[in-house]
Amino acid sequence: MGQHVDGPDERHRRPAGVSDDTVEALGKLSEALETVERARGHLYSLHQLIGHADLMLDDAVELFRTAGHGEIADRIDRDLLGRNVIAGRWTFQIVEDFDDGYYALFRELDRRARDELADGRRHLYEAEMKERRRTRGRPGHEARPGAQG
Numbered sequence: 598m599g600q601h602v603d604g605p606d607e608r609h610r611r612p613a614g615v616s617d618d619t620v621e622a623l624g625k626l627s628e629a630l631e632t633v634e635r636a637r638g639h640l641y642s643l644h645q646l647i648g649h650a651d652l653m654l655d656d657a658v659e660l661f662r663t664a665g666h667g668e669i670a671d672r673i674d675r676d677l678l679g680r681n682v683i684a685g686r687w688t689f690q691i692v693e694d695f696d697d698g699y700y701a702l703f704r705e706l707d708r709r710a711r712d713e714l715a716d717g718r719r720h721l722y723e724a725e726m727k728e729r730r731r732t733r734g735r736p737g738h739e740a741r742p743g744a745q746g
Contacts, residue, residue, distance in 0.1 A: 603733055604740050609724035612716045619714050624722025630707045633700065640695055644688035654678045 654673060661670035682688050711717050731738040
């Protein structure tokens with residue numbers, strides 16, 4: 598049987614010659630990308646919530662008509678139902694522009710930095726933090742899945 602190594606797997610070990618400053622910079626870039634990922638999720642929430650609200654307007658318009666408020670129903674139907682959220686765009690177009698522009702560039706620059714500086718390895722900063730913070734030999738503190746503490 599092979600000897601057990603208590604530490605991160607190879608893809609989470611710092612390549613030779615990579616400095617602390619480089620690992621920290623890559624970690625900060627990764628953290629920024631994670632924040633953008635969260636913002637992207639909120640953008641998709643906006644997209645779905647606005648779409649749902651627009652569909653709910655159909656019911657509101659019908660209910661106003663049934664209640665005898667045709668002028669209000671007409672105003673909502675004509676001026677609000679199906680309206681652009683910002684100039685010339687529904688939310689799906691905002692999502693597409695974000696994904697194809699800012700988000701795509703951010704992901705590409707993150708990947709290129711990791712490829713050029715750390716052999717494409719991800720989360721080196723976090724992997725090293727885990728090594729500093731975990732209690733070796735303690736259950737629930739294993740270095741990686743399937744490893745004995």
